[in-house]
Amino acid sequence: MKLRVFISSVQKEFEKERKDLKAFLLGDAFLGRFIDEVFLFEELPARDQKADHVYLDEVEKSTLYLGIFGYEYGYEDIEGVSPTEREYDRATECSIPRLIYIWGRDDVTRSSKMAKLIYKASDQLVRRRVENFSAFTSEVYASIVDFLDHKGVLRIPPFDTATCTHVSLSDINGKRIEWFLEQANAERGFPLNKKSSKKSVLTHLNLLDGGTPINAAILLFSSDPQKFHKTAEIKCVSCHGTIYKRPFASQQIFGGNLFEQADLAKEFVLARINRSVGARKESSQAPVTYELPPAAVTEAVVNSIAHRDYNSNGSVEVRLFSDRLEIWNPGRLPDSLSLELLREDHPSIPTNPLIAESLYLARYIERAGSGTQTIIQLCKDLGLLEPLFEQRGGSFVITLFRKINKDESETLISDPVSDPVSDPVSDPVLKVVFLLEAVALGPSIMMKKLGLKHRATFKKNYLQPALDLKYISQTIPNTPTSPRQKYCLTEKGRAFLVQNKD
Incomplete structure (x- = not known):
């Protein structure tokens, strides 16, 4: 099965996104096997025909309509209808499968006519909201794979969308989902909060197939991804x-x-x-x-x-x-x-769009x-x-x-770690000691100052080694898990600090 995709939107509003989407659809190793042509009106050579006849003829020739509905309604003809709405209506009349993506969440500033078009589309088919190109390509990728699957043309689906065998939601680590929600909410304004269920989060990220986690979900959030994918390391x-x-x-x-x-x-x-x-x-x-x-x-x-x-x-x-x-x-x-x-400057064509989307968030x-x-x-x-x-x-x-830059005002530390398992004073420990020189800090502040995002990495490579070496101690030792817990330098830690000062 070969698809001819018609991309419909207000051209000026999504000039770059339209071109990048075409490059993604044709360049993706998997989707490229099924997509033969992607139509953009602005790439059409001049013809001795009325423009509205040309683009509507192209809609009829397409096998898949992909609509991007943003904030602008666009140019209106004598009847007050934009080309975007004409294209959508013609695809509907011709029973061409339609994928609709609503760009942005600020409906207050959206054109009233575009809002009506979105409402009209919502009565007829499922639509998804997106706010950036990374999320957009992820949604498009998942939608087209699902479309091909329902058409029965997929023998072997792409890796990240394939259902992982012998898995269930119980294989997804709830703590890792919570960490992701906290991170994605702070960094990208992700709409779901920490109380969201594993199922709702994975559904929002397109990481479930009939309620079963797909490969991307396992690699991102499983307690033991290598149990299912040995070489994913x-x-x-x-x-x-x-x-x-x-x-x-x-x-x-x-x-x-x-x-x-x-x-x-x-x-x-x-x-x-x-x-x-x-x-x-x-x-x-x-x-x-x-x-x-x-x-x-x-x-x-x-x-x-x-x-x-x-x-x-x-x-x-x-x-x-x-x-x-x-x-x-x-x-x-x-x-x-x-x-x-x-x-x-080049379009983003990730080999694993669903994995890339979570990394982006x-x-x-x-x-x-x-x-x-x-x-x-x-x-x-x-x-x-x-x-x-x-x-x-x-x-x-x-x-x-690599290049070593020496400066007279700086002290050079040269390759102090040969093996982080056996080396008694590794660089992460040194960072923790310097960090706590003047004041006691809580773990969240420490992670932020160290530029770390994953609590498990911080605890394993930074916090626990410093505690084991007795360079730092807890300020509330009788309640280790207290939310007010902080860490400070010990006398041994201060002596180590003095030894390593410039």
């Missing part, structure tokens, strides 16, 4: 020199959900690269500068998680050498994207289609060589080049 190695060979300086394999994997892989790298501690001129906490931008490391890791081929038996690999960082991602670029285009992804450009700019700002983007065999590889 990140392998991290630190090499002795510039060549990938054993024995490695250190090696770890991180499982858990995708949020945890991103946090742990980033910390693996940051704990092993050079960084400098500046003078405490403006605050009690000394500024720390890494030789690689932490945000670029995070972006590269999350990029690999969102875009990898989960049907592959390979895993994401993070390889740290003495001169560079390489992140290997099983999979290939979509045909519509080139390596050169990654350095320019938790702000692990900053903005759709901007990841590679962000990495380039962050490296340039630090005076580093431009990153490389390569296709090596069946893997997409991002390379960030």
Whole structure:
């Protein structure tokens, strides 16, 4: 089955979104197998015909109508009807399947005629609200997969939308759902609150199929994703020199959900690269500068998680050498994207849109289609060589080049962590000690100041090691779980702090 998709909206209001949506539909590895053509009126060559006849003829030729209804109603003809409403009516008359997406939630500022069109559409079919392009592509992706499935043309569905075998809602970790809701609400204004049920949250995110969690749900929110998908993990190695060979300086394999994997892989790298501690001129906490931008490391890791081929038996690999960082991602670029285009403005074509949407909502992804450009700019700002983007065999590889910047006013800390399991004073512990130098802090404030998003990562890599080493203690030791609990330095912690001051 080959689809011909007609995109309908007010052209000026969604000029960029229309073009990016077309690129997404044709460029997605899965959807591209079923979509033969995407029609945009603005790309039509001039004809000796009235414009309204042309676009209505194109509606009739389509097999799927995709409407984006925003705040503007658009140009009105002599009868006071816009092309968008004409297109919708013609699709309805011709019984063409229609997918409707309502852009934005501020109905007060919406054109009254557009509001009436939305009401008319709501009487006839299901519609979904979206507020950004990432959410939009996720909704479109899920809707078209569902449409193809109901048509009976899907033999093997795409990985992230396929139902995971032998699972139920009981395999979804409620605490991780709560953390996601708190994060997504604070970062993106996610409409559901912490009291929402697991089912309602997963339904809102399109992560259920007939009440059963799909693969994306398991990777994002399961208590044990590797129980169902063994290779859905990140392998991290630190090499002795510039060549990938054993024995490695250190090696770890991180499982858990995708949020945890991103946090742990980033910390693996940051704990092993050079960084400098500046003078405490403006605050009690000394500024720390890494030789690689932490945000670029995070972006590269999350990029690999969102875009990898989960049907592959390979895993994401993070390889740290003495001169560079390489992140290997099983999979290939979509045909519509080139390596050169990654350095320019380009449409977002995630391999796993449903996974990418949840990462975006938790702000692990900053903005759709901007990841590679962000990495380039962050490296340039630090005076580093431009990153490389390569296709090596069946893997997409991002390379960030290391550079040690020395300054007379700074003290250089060089690779203090060889193995975070056995090393008695790892960098995360040092961060906690510096953080608590002047005042006791609660865990939420500590996480925010450390730039951490996942409580499990904070507790495992930062808080608990510092407690075990007796560098910090609780202010309310008799009630460990008190909501007013804070942490402060011990005498041993202050002695350690003095030893590590510049």
